[in-house]
Amino acid sequence: MTQTLTQPSPPTADPSTLKRAVIAGVIGHFVEWYDYGVYAYVATTLAVVFFSSSNPTAALLAVFATFAVAFFARPLGGLFFGSLGDRIGRQRCLATVVVLMSLSTFAIGVLPTYTSVGVLAPVLLLTARLLQGFSAGGEIAGAASFINEYAPGNRRGLLSSLLPAASATGLLFGAVLMAVLTANLSKDGMNSWGWRVPFLIALPLGMIGLYLRLKIEDTPMFRALVSAAEADPAPLRSSVTGQFKWIAVAFGATLTYGVGFYVVMSYMPTYLKGVAHFDTGSMLAITSAALITHIVALPLWGALSDRVGRKPVLIGASVALVVVTYPAFLFIAQGGVAAAITGGATLGALIAAGAAPLFAYMAEMFPTRVRASSVSIGYNASVMIFGGTAPFIATYLIDRTGSQVAPSFYLVAAAAGAALTLALAPTSKSSHQDALRQS
Template identity: 35%
Template sequence: MELKAQTPNNPVGPVKGTKKNKYLMAGIIGNVMEWFDYGIYGYFAVAISVNFFPTNDPMVSLILSFMVFGLGFVARPIGGFLFGHFGDKIGRKNTLSLTVILMGVSTFIMGALPTYAQIGIAAPIILAIARMLQGISAGGEWGSAVSFLGEYSKPNNRAFIVSFSQVGSALGLLLGSLTGLLFSNIFSTEVLNDWGWRIAFLFGIVIAFFGYFMRKGVEETPVFQEAKESKSFSEKPLRDAFKHHRTGMVTCFLLMSGAFVTYWLILSFMPTYISQFLKLPMNVGFSLTAITLVAYMIALPIAGFLADRFGRKPLMIAGSGGILLFSYPLFSLLANAESYGTMVVVVCLLAIIFALFQGPNTVAMSEIFPAKVRVSGFSVPYQLASAVFAGTAMMAATWLINKTGNVMAVPIYMCITMVITLLATIFLYKETKNVQFDK
């Protein structure tokens, strides 16, 4: 990979070696940190429900906890609108520095927050506000991070490089899952639900400052610098994206419908699914989630590599079609598994199939838009889809299982939404493998 950076005498000179790796790390590290902060809510949802939503029915408390989890996704479009505009106006790097600070501070607030028993209704209200601030940060992070990586890559390795944005997100969730696994082994259930869960949230402030200083030490992408110097960047990128790229924005929204549901039900809901509905120990759910995330992280860059060779669309069709064909029988095996090994095989297969879609999907959506509106055009529909599909996924799955008494409601719901994604991939998305990313 050859990266390019702005220099006084060479506007688009090459960046190699250690500095090249630093730029790649800066694009990924914030994703890792933000998604650790963002994901730990899902892993400690049971503890949060006990502390902030006490009711006579634990299932109602858990649903209320997931409703606040969903608020983070409802707020993500705000981040997409706000920081998408900033990403196209003040630069990708500067925007990323702001989002990582906001995420860390809001996560710290959640860890330090008194419980319902201590301050009453104010506790869940403040929790909801902090969760929304997390959502605004995550909504602003994604489009800028993907654009940052894509604009520092070459046409023949762009999908491979940008796939590491998804690896970063998965690594953040993995660290959250490993934290949950560690805590569930060293703390009793009572201690974990009482105060043990707070440790992960309080660590958010350290993450915020580390991510900020990592990103402050890199330069802006050459694509944005050239657009700024040539006066070709948009004064009103969000308006221009809606005016000239509506079809692309609709395509992004539909591509992410089933993808978001599948992502959160496979990669974050599993500890709750395993413990609450399959009635197995919590540490089994955490360990399976960790294994799933590792398989997913390994498969993502392989899918990106294949997408650089054969195109984005074939891989996306294979991944979304694979979820439709195999998620129900695989979940059936999981629900009836008699050994831990069988469960490991099932979750790894689910992760690999889904990675076939996600590996090329991220770069494909960013390639739909020109540089001057890329962050806005990509972020807004992506985050709107997040609010509609991702934020409600675990709550909907919990509600469906509670109402039907059928644990197989999870793959059924995944398949219904993935139909939308598959149809959008086939009929709306036009192959973007050879587009110029700097235009």
């Protein structure tokens, strides 16, 4: 199972252009995932504002169901923007998705509530979330292709690890913002207008991301492809017919990060407050420790993957999570603040190892002409099925089993699936790797 496609050797970007390209990709990614992730941080308030309060657990499940449903739009967005990116270029698609994400997030901040319009409120919320999902589906494959096609071969792991670091930084920014709001507003103030603030901020952030992405030209690899008249007119069809086995590898390899990110990084504030019963200050400390550890560890793991290879780091992370996740959740659920910080930080560091090499690993599987389409299909399908449903499944498992550590079982299963996929996957022989050796 090898890749044999040929493509022109790409020119390399000068250091100044590379720096601007990385900043454009990373800043835009920060904006995208702040917009997308802040929903989870406001989940308990949204349950009150957008759904009937007669059953709090049912309302929270409805919020997370809305969160999960948005992920079903991600493959559609990935198919649309991935195919478009392979035909017209990464840069224009990335500029478009950051605008769409910012506008749909801003729209949530101005929606009427359940008390104002009844069942229309959750319908409008769902519509905005679907638009967010459509945008997010186009972001990750475009950004991964963009960064990896600019990066020199011996730094792809390091530079592409900045994408998940930007995602986590966006979540951290959202967590800190919510902590400031909850510390300075009463419960009534949060329920009446405070919850809107994180969503309204999305608009100016989006304009910054758009400006940066419009200021950089498309990648050297894509421009070389266009110059050689070798761009694929039907990249989506070519991906499905010619890259299916590698797409399946990308699907499985994503499980550790896809589930880990949404169980630990996104769902954690709700878990700490509603299940482990930490106060707001402790919740912020624990969440921040996990996120900061995750962010700091990402470039370290990415740099390691440049030295030892992507698969050893990814497999090691997945196996470690199979072993460590359950005791880490025991620390979080049954220990004090210090124990919970230790558990959260440990999970954050290991999930970083499952994320840092992932985007370079996926990008290196596929030739330039179908890269964005192929990564979109594998990554977004995995996150749709297993990642987006993680907060809902975690809440459901706790409710049904009565166990505070029930979410750990889901992450253990996902990590085991990723480890098995990676262990069975052969080494890619794509022409992109030939270009990597030349760079």
